[in-house]
Amino acid sequence: MTRVLVVEDEPQLVRAIAxxxxxxxxxxxxxTNGNTALRLAAAHPPDAVLLDLGLPDMDGIEVMRGLRRWSRAPILVVSARIASDEKVRALDAGADDYITKPFSMDELLARLRVATRRTSSAPSAGGEGTVVTGGFVLDLVTREATRDGHTVRLTPTEWQLLEILVRNTGRLVSQRQLLDEVWGPTHRTHSNYLRVYMAQLRRKLEPDPTHPRHFITAPGMGYRFER
Structure with a gap:
């Protein structure tokens, strides 16, 4: 049975959707708030998320970024915000669709069916929130890393970088995107940060840091994670 997480602070709307x-x-x-949503998602990983952006404790974009650190479940934003820049911001943060309030229930259900059908036909990632390679295992929900059966301690910044790369496994992630997401747009020119932290990740996780198999550099462009 498909599990849907509804993140919305309007009780009547939650009731109607449910x-x-x-x-x-x-x-x-x-x-009804972002913190509860993240806890529920970790305890009961959803197959899809309906997410309002105007939550009482945090912006829905923050919730989406938290989910995208480990989950590939489709996220459908359901919001009263109609400005195009808001839609672009949500899609850039990881939303799969954007539905503007007010909406018809038939439309919402149709878009949900499309989103879940698309992900159910995709190849399995091999375990919700878990990444397994030949040398190390990552639990993206609990933020635990093990290498050769031993726990590896990673800093919060290392985890942030790691999660972005894993979320885009096999795809090149630009230096600008990494700097934007981890340190913010004011640090877009600080590529030395990436060199330092990528070296640390390789030292802690790669079997041979001098010949990396998992954390690949595209000189002058960005980085790519390979299983």
Whole structure:
């Protein structure tokens, strides 16, 4: 059964969505704020997320970034924000779709079906929130790393870099994107930060840091993670 996490602070809307989802045999978890949403998602990984951006404790974009550190579940933003820059911001942060309030329930359900159908037909990632390579294992939910059966301690910044690269496994991630997401747009020219932290990740996780197999550099462009 498909599990949907509804993140919305309007009780009447949550109730309406939940009734319609239950009627179509979805399992539903509901959260009225961002912190609860992240806890629920970690405890019961969703197959899809319906996410409002205007939450009482944090912006929905922050919730999305938190989820995207370990989950590839489709995220459908359901928001009253209609400005195009808001939509672009949400899509850049990892949203799969953007539905503007008010909306018809039929439209919402149709878009949800499309999103879940797309992910169910995709190849399995091999374990929710877990990345296994020949030399190390990452649990992206608990933020635990092990190499050869031993725990590896990573700093919060190292985890941030790691999660972005893993989220884009096999794809080149530009220096600018990494600097933006980890240190913010005011540090876009500080590529030396990336060199230092990537060297640390290789030293801690790669079997041979001088000949990396998993953390690949594209000189002058960015970095790529390979299993």
């Amino acid at each position: 009734i319609n989802l239950h009627a179509r045999k979805y399992e539903v978890d509901a959260a």
